[in-house]
Amino acid sequence: MDLKGLYEELLKIHGKLEKWWPGSSEEIIISAVLTQNTNWKNVERAMENLKSKCESLENWTLLECVHMLREDLPSLIKPAGFYNIKSQRLIALLSWMKQYEFSIEKISEKSTYDLREELLSVKGIGKETADSILLYAFEKPVFVVDAYTKRLLKRLYNTEFKDYDDYRLAFENSIEQDVRIYQEYHGLIVEHSKKYCNSKPKCNSCGLNNSCFQAKYLQNL
DNA sequence: CACCAGGCCCTAT
DNA sequence: ATAGGGCATGGT
Numbered sequence: 001m002d003l004k005g006l007y008e009e010l011l012k013i014h015g016k017l018e019k020w021w022p023g024s025s026e027e028i029i030i031s032a033v034l035t036q037n038t039n040w041k042n043v044e045r046a047m048e049n050l051k052s053k054c055e056s057l058e059n060w061t062l063l064e065c066v067h068m069l070r071e072d073l074p075s076l077i078k079p080a081g082f083y084n085i086k087s088q089r090l091i092a093l094l095s096w097m098k099q100y101e102f103s104i105e106k107i108s109e110k111s112t113y114d115l116r117e118e119l120l121s122v123k124g125i126g127k128e129t130a131d132s133i134l135l136y137a138f139e140k141p142v143f144v145v146d147a148y149t150k151r152l153l154k155r156l157y158n159t160e161f162k163d164y165d166d167y168r169l170a171f172e173n174s175i176e177q178d179v180r181i182y183q184e185y186h187g188l189i190v191e192h193s194k195k196y197c198n199s200k201p202k203c204n205s206c207g208l209n210n211s212c213f214q215a216k217y218l219q220n221l
Numbered sequence: 222c223a224c225c226a227g228g229c230c231c232t233a234t
Numbered sequence: 235a236t237a238g239g240g241c242a243t244g245g246t
Binding site for chain 1: 240241242243244245
């Protein structure tokens with residue numbers, strides 16, 4: 001299993017991927033919650049609702065605005081699904097950010113480890129959501145692992161790790177610690193998977209027969 | 222009609 | 235410790 005080589009192959013196939021997770025740091029924090037087990041297209045609709053609502057309320061940042069909206073949140077984020085529980089999660093996350101006056105700058109001063117622990121202590125923020133926020137909003141060097149990542153390793157190498165952090169460390173120990181590379185690599189895995197590995201395997205033993213394993217897509221692995 | 226999507230929490234074994 | 239169910243919309 002050559003995860004550095006996989007990165008280079010994906011780069012060759014899809015080209016460079018700058019700024020893969022769209023939006024400002026504030027938007028990334030919100031959308032990281034909204035995208036939990038949810039199609040990105042639905043997240044975009046919900047984000048549009050929030051942004052247009054908050055633009056009409058001048059002189060508040062998006063984070064301040066969403067924090068104030070509270071009981072209006074479920075209807076606004078409805079298209080993203082799980083809207084009741086996600087509203088609670090957004091409020092919990094923003095309540096945590098309030099102690100830093102919603103300042104990306106201030107929060108970024110904390111160490112990666114401390115910040116990760118604090119995010120994980122917020123109810124509704126699990127490892128993938130925390131790491132997405134760390135990597136894309138706060139630009140901390142943490143590799144993001146998602147269902148696509150696990151599926152791809154299973155299909156390419158027939159490899160599975162015990163838990164989330166084992167996957168994360170496998171990537172972090174295989175490539176140089178670089179925020180831009182981590183951001184791009186994760187994005188490449190998602191884009192590649194959407195394009196070529198888009199359905200779950202029918203059974204455990206047939207994983208290697210899926211299209212994303214075919215030489216056509218990944219010749220040198 | 223069924224299944225899936227850039228998870229997480231709670232509960233019952 | 236860990237599998238299973240609930241959360242919900244919109245696309246295929």
